Amino acid sequence: MTDSDLDSNLEIDTLSAFKCGTIAIVGRPNVGKSTLLNHILGMKLAITSRKAQTTRHRLLGIHTTEDTQFLFVDTPGFQQKHLNTLNKGLNKTVTQVLTEVDVVLFVIEPMKLGEADRKVLALLSDKPPTILVVNKSDLMGDKGNLLPLIQDFDLEFPFTDIVPVSAKKSLNLDELLHTIRKYLPEQAAIYAEDELTDKNERFLAAELVREKIFRLVGDELPYAVAVEIEKFEVVGNLRRIFVAIIVDKDSQKPMLIGKSGEKMKQISTEARQDMEKLFGGKVYLETWVKVKGGWADDERALKSLGY
Numbered sequence: 001m002t003d004s005d006l007d008s009n010l011e012i013d014t015l016s017a018f019k020c021g022t023i024a025i026v027g028r029p030n031v032g033k034s035t036l037l038n039h040i041l042g043m044k045l046a047i048t049s050r051k052a053q054t055t056r057h058r059l060l061g062i063h064t065t066e067d068t069q070f071l072f073v074d075t076p077g078f079q080q081k082h083l084n085t086l087n088k089g090l091n092k093t094v095t096q097v098l099t100e101v102d103v104v105l106f107v108i109e110p111m112k113l114g115e116a117d118r119k120v121l122a123l124l125s126d127k128p129p130t131i132l133v134v135n136k137s138d139l140m141g142d143k144g145n146l147l148p149l150i151q152d153f154d155l156e157f158p159f160t161d162i163v164p165v166s167a168k169k170s171l172n173l174d175e176l177l178h179t180i181r182k183y184l185p186e187q188a189a190i191y192a193e194d195e196l197t198d199k200n201e202r203f204l205a206a207e208l209v210r211e212k213i214f215r216l217v218g219d220e221l222p223y224a225v226a227v228e229i230e231k232f233e234v235v236g237n238l239r240r241i242f243v244a245i246i247v248d249k250d251s252q253k254p255m256l257i258g259k260s261g262e263k264m265k266q267i268s269t270e271a272r273q274d275m276e277k278l279f280g281g282k283v284y285l286e287t288w289v290k291v292k293g294g295w296a297d298d299e300r301a302l303k304s305l306g307y
């Protein structure tokens with residue numbers, strides 16, 4: 001075997017080494033973080049059980065390819081308005097998560113950075129490599145417009161890479177994954193490929209209701225809301241699920257329930273449809289709102305609700 005044979009063998013080894021690591025997706029509301037994750041995961045479920053996981057952080061989704069396992073971790077929303085115990089805990093978690101992952105994706109829309117973007121940017125350190133993901137590139141008519149923007153961004157933060165994508169149209173997502181891969185450590189996969197759906201259904205049902213509340217009710221309420229599965233019965237292919245949505249104060253009830261119960265109905269319908277898709281069978285879902293005064297300030301209550 002010649003030296004050059006050896007070199008090329010080494011090269012093949014490095015190229016095919018399996019990589020596996022954690023990624024956090026951050027950005028101000030509405031830039032398309034969830035859409036991006038859902039499209040990377042191929043519309044598979046973007047949540048997994050927090051109980052059965054072996055990584056330190058709560059996982060949102062796993063994407064496994066031939067040579068890489070991408071573990072997307074949750075960074076609970078950064079809140080400044082209401083600093084109760086829960087929110088303080090969440091803020092601490094987000095900054096901690098952002099120093100512990102292997103790569104951070106900072107997502108923006110193709111326009112100059114605004115105040116809300118800068119608030120998120122202020123949470124980042126230059127420790128894990130941070131990729132600037134310019135989402136919604138499909139909305140940009142002339143690609144040349146991106147250049148002056150990129151020069152601006154470069155001055156604001158030492159991004160390691162800049163990748164334009166369209167999450168909604170699944171454009172350039174392969175390039176993004178390829179860029180992320182560069183920064184993941186070489187190690188074997190932590191999860192089996194089918195792990196994503198092999199989770200506790202009670203937990204997943206609660207997550208789906210929580211997700212709908214986040215989506216359908218304004219910005220302020222969700223941090224004062226917890227979701228408790230009171231009963232979960234399986235009868236043949238039918239699941240009967242009874243869910244209490246817990247709020248802090250009576251005054252928060254109308255926000256959730258909406259005019260003549262419209263909001264609550266929408267939350268339940270959309271959550272039920274997702275559950276049926278996920279569980280592959282019919283779901284009977286009953287939801288109601290319960291007031292538990294001061295729950296967000298009571299650390300013991302938080303623990304009992306799984307925070």
Ligand SMILES: Nc1nc2c(ncn2[C@@H]2O[C@H](COP(=O)(O)OP(=O)(O)OP(=O)(O)O)[C@@H](O)[C@H]2O)c(=O)[nH]1
Pocket residue numbers: 027028029030031032033034035036135136137138139165166167168169
């Ligand atoms: N045109 C276009 N719209 C997009 C794209 N990605 C996301 N959107 C839209 O942008 C809106 C916000 O997307 P989300 O994925 O909910 O944004 P998010 O950052 O997760 O928002 P929060 O949950 O509020 O933090 C939705 O209406 C998406 O359909 C894209 O690539 N192109």
